[in-house]
Amino acid sequence: MAEDAILGYLASHEEIPDSGKFASQHGLQQNDVVNVIKSLHGFRYIDAQDIKRESWMLTDEGKKYAAEGSPEVQLFLAVPPEGFIAKDELQKKLDPSVFKIGCSQAGKNKWVDMGKQVSRKVQHVEDKVKDLLVRIQDGQTIDKDDINSLKARKLIVAQTWKGYSVRKGPNYASKRKKVATDLTRENLQRGDWKELEFKEYNFNAKGPLADAGHLHPLLKVKQQLKNIFLQMGFEEMPTNNFVESSFWNFDALFQPQQHPARDSHDTFFLEAPSTTRQLPEDYVELVKRVHESGGYGSRGYMYDWKREEANKNLLRTHTTAVSTRMLYALAKQPFAPKRYFSIDRVFRNESVDRTHLAEFHQIEGLVCDRGLTLGDLIGVLNDFFSRLGMSKLRFKPAYNPYTEPSMEIFSYHEGLKKWVEIGNSGMFRPEMLLPMGFPEDVRVIAWGLSLERPTMILYGIDNIRDLFGHKVDLSLIKRNPICRLGID
Numbered sequence: 459m460a461e462d463a464i465l466g467y468l469a470s471h472e473e474i475p476d477s478g479k480f481a482s483q484h485g486l487q488q489n490d491v492v493n494v495i496k497s498l499h500g501f502r503y504i505d506a507q508d509i510k511r512e513s514w515m516l517t518d519e520g521k522k523y524a525a526e527g528s529p530e531v532q533l534f535l536a537v538p539p540e541g542f543i544a545k546d547e548l549q550k551k552l553d554p555s556v557f558k559i560g561c562s563q564a565g566k567n568k569w570v571d572m573g574k575q576v577s578r579k580v581q582h583v584e585d586k587v588k589d590l591l592v593r594i595q596d597g598q599t600i601d602k603d604d605i606n607s608l609k610a611r612k613l614i615v616a617q618t619w620k621g622y623s624v625r626k627g628p629n630y631a632s633k634r635k636k637v638a639t640d641l642t643r644e645n646l647q648r649g650d651w652k653e654l655e656f657k658e659y660n661f662n663a664k665g666p667l668a669d670a671g672h673l674h675p676l677l678k679v680k681q682q683l684k685n686i687f688l689q690m691g692f693e694e695m696p697t698n699n700f701v702e703s704s705f706w707n708f709d710a711l712f713q714p715q716q717h718p719a720r721d722s723h724d725t726f727f728l729e730a731p732s733t734t735r736q737l738p739e740d741y742v743e744l745v746k747r748v749h750e751s752g753g754y755g756s757r758g759y760m761y762d763w764k765r766e767e768a769n770k771n772l773l774r775t776h777t778t779a780v781s782t783r784m785l786y787a788l789a790k791q792p793f794a795p796k797r798y799f800s801i802d803r804v805f806r807n808e809s810v811d812r813t814h815l816a817e818f819h820q821i822e823g824l825v826c827d828r829g830l831t832l833g834d835l836i837g838v839l840n841d842f843f844s845r846l847g848m849s850k851l852r853f854k855p856a857y858n859p860y861t862e863p864s865m866e867i868f869s870y871h872e873g874l875k876k877w878v879e880i881g882n883s884g885m886f887r888p889e890m891l892l893p894m895g896f897p898e899d900v901r902v903i904a905w906g907l908s909l910e911r912p913t914m915i916l917y918g919i920d921n922i923r924d925l926f927g928h929k930v931d932l933s934l935i936k937r938n939p940i941c942r943l944g945i946d
């Protein structure tokens with residue numbers, strides 16, 4: 459509407475001298491007119507010059523007098539027609555500020571005599587102040603002297619009004635032409651591209667930001683942990699197999715076949731391929747024997763060990779399956795001490811809640827050497843966890859089928875002000891190591907923990923579903939701070 463009005467007016471007039479007046483004459487909103495002027499100017503339909511106008515606006519006090527009359531007139535009218543009144547009587551009739559200002563102005567105007575008695579000196583007065591204020595409100599211009607006196611009484615203030623004067627521009631037309639921003643297939647087919655006017659390129663416009671890859675918090679924490687292990691002289695184990703056989707996941711770890719963890723309520727078994735194709739037969743034989751009847755000073759579990767059970771494929775429930783394969787390979791070589799670690803995904807058939815998913819990442823470390831003791835395990839754990847910023851540790855005896863002794867690891871959480879469980883550890887049993895072929899005095903100390911737990915603590919996330927899985931907010935992936943683990 460404003461656009462038609464402006465372009466239409468310029469068709470028959472040289473100039474719109476004042477956009478403000480133009481708006482009020484044509485019943486348009488000031489804002490609309492200004493926006494249209496800016497846009498038409500951008501496309502050079504019009505030329506626009508800034509203009510400024512000084513105008514006067516009533517203060518709150520001025521607005522009050524414009525409505526109710528000036529205090530001096532209010533005071534004059536409060537003096538009764540007989541012509542006099544006691545000053546304190548008069549004061550009671552008026553608002554305190556009206557009384558105060560009224561007294562001084564009416565006195566100055568010589569309308570009244572002020573004493574104990576206030577008496578009229580004239581019969582009739584005119585409210586010039588109110589009239590002037592009303593005229594300013596109506597946008598009329600008034601005398602310089604009157605302006606000065608109203609300004610001195612703080613009844614009006616100056617305001618600068620900004621607007622435009624407008625003339626035809628080089629691209630003037632009485633109606634804006636739609637410019638095309640794209641050359642489409644339809645334009646080419648119809649041939650109307652010949653008539654189309656195209657929008658000019660803006661070579662200064664910034665292009666959209668190119669999207670790049672982003673690191674998930676789990677990856678950042680994982681990288682820091684890797685660095686810590688590497689600094690401690692550990693080598694990374696290859697963990698690139700989520701599918702594992704029950705043999706490597708359980709049997710080789712001296713975990714009996716009737717152990718509840720081997721139930722399908724706890725473990726995801728594969729339907730296809732449901733069994734492994736290949737196991738090292740000699741070693742399988744030794745594992746079977748140690749389960750059934752022991753050896754190496756052990757009584758074993760004394761049950762009928764079944765090959766079919768060991769053949770079953772599953773999604774590995776812990777990365778200790780990988781550690782087992784690595785130790786088996788190591789035992790085949792002439793003995794050399796080793797430090798191994800891994801950080802990768804494991805799967806458990808668990809019900810999902812705030813802190814559990816059916817898959818998570820396990821961090822695992824192990825040291826293999828002659829004559830290691832529980833003291834070495836405690837020492838390594840203290841070293842490792844203090845590099846993660848957890849230097850107060852406590853250990854609690856625990857049970858794992860494949861370690862003896864076993865210890866749960868607790869760390870004092872300064873924020874929660876309590877001891878929280880952070881991992882599990884132990885010394886691998888001789889029933890596991892000796893069938894592999896290690897010399898008798900070789901010991902393996904090992905520990906494991908989840909990657910999710912420290913990540914949630916470091917990133918202040920209290921629901922695991924906000925960290926991992928389909929409910930994760932993508933903006934968390936795009937914007938998350940660096941991991942400060944191991945950075946001092």
Ligand code: PHE
Nearest residue numbers: 776778882883884904905906
């Ligand atoms: N595999 C154990 C777990 O699943 C962790 C662990 C690793 C415990 C090594 C002892 C030694 O929790």
